[in-house]
Each structure stands twice: as C-alpha cells, then as structure tokens.
Amino acid sequence: MTFYEWLQWFTFPVRTVHLQTVRKDIKVLVSKSRKKQSILDVGGRKSPYTIGMKADITLLDVPQEEGTRKDLNLGFTDNILKNIQKKRSNISNLIIEDMTKSTLPDNSYDAVLCVEVIEHVEDDDVFVKNISKVIKPGSWAYFTTPNGDYIKNEGPGKNPDHVRHYTKEELHALLQRHFDKVEVHYAVKTGKYRVMGLKGFKKNKPFRALASIFGNIVNKVQSQGLKDSKNGTAHLVAIAFK
Secondary structure, three states: OHHHHHHHHHHHHHHHHHHHHHHHHHHHHOOOOOOOEEOOOOOOOOOOHHHHOOEEEEEEEEEEEOOOOHHOOOOHHHHHHHHHEEEEEOOEEEOOOOOOHHOOOOOOOEEEEEEEHHOOOOOOHOOOOOOHEEEEEEOOOEEEEEEOOOOOOOOHHHOOOOOOOHHHHHOOOOOOOOOEEEEEEEEOOOHHHHHHOOOOOOOOOOHHHHHHHHHHHHHHHHOOOOOOOOEEEEEEEEEEOO
C-alpha cells in the first residue's frame, strides 16, 4: 500500500460511521469470493472505501462542470485524475462517463459499488439497469443513499444536487426491477454526534479533529442495531444480487 493508503487505513476506526459501515460491508462481500474481484466504483472519485482490499478497482465518474457540481466538489477533475493512481495501489482504470449512457460491455465486472450517488441521478431506472448489465451473473451491487423515510430533501436545507431521497420501499422497488434479490436496511444514527463527526480532520485545527473523533466514536455506538429503524437514521444501505 502507498503512504496515503496507510494513513487512511490508520484513521478508518475514527472516521465517519457511514464510511466505516460501507467499508465493513464491502470487505465481507469481497471476502466471499475466492478470486480477486474486479469492482466498478460508480461515482467513487477517490474511493476510500476500497483502500487496501484485494480487488481491481475501476473508478467511473462524470467530469466536474461549472455550477452545482463544481460548488459541491462532485465528479472528476484534472487534479484528481493526475493524483489518484499515485495515491492508490489497487486502482486499475479510470473512466469518465455517465452511467446512464454507459458504453461498458455487459457482464464485465464482478461487482459494482455506488455510494451516495443514486440520489443525484435524474434517470435512476436507466442508471440501475446499466449497473445490472455490467456485472456478471451471480454478482452483487452495493448502494447507499440518504434515508428518505426520515430525511426529506426540501425546505431551506435542501441539497440542490439531490434529485430525490428514496424511502426504503421505493429503493427496494427500483432495484428489484433489475436484480434477482434485493436487501435494504437503515444505517447510521442521526444527531449531534454524527454532525460532529462529519467535520473531519485538519492539521491546523487539532481541537476540531479531536471533537470529530469523539463524535464518530459515540455515533458508532449509537448506530448499533438500527437496521430496522426508520426514524433517526441517516442512510439506506442496499445490496442487490444478480
């Protein structure tokens, strides 16, 4: 692993609970295969979730453009493309493409990872259909998205780049149209400790970093056993099998 990856790996236990949850889930899914898997990470950009995993990762994202995407730091930039393969040891390919207009061959990946992306997609049915097409039979796709049963994307706190927030039933119905088996559950307790943990780490702000670490530790404890909890949870997690 690179120095960047070692640094990321070292801090994972005190990072956001969402990141820890995704990473733990992906490790379990990857470990079930005896061979090295090829994973397409749609919208993954720097893809911290797969650092150090024994898999060949392909990152796919749209180019960053002026307007909302740039304001929210979404999509690929020249700087990311230049640096990512230097920092990451298991990135095998980078693709600049819109998944709703995918040109990728059918049955070409062992799995797809789609973390906090689908809520940004206008044509979500085509998006999911194309994800299903590119993975091989017997493979899986992993999604996370805001919990629309509890977090509504409306009012003064509306995220301008979110097209919709799915309820558990809506997400299940969408994925079930294109996959043979779908599992959806709730994850990550909302509240002040989650917000505290989201503030991240900065060298020049050590007290904020310590507060963030504390928030994430508390939030991890709070988030145990909430898979069936509609209220007070921040995310939906879905695993779809082809």
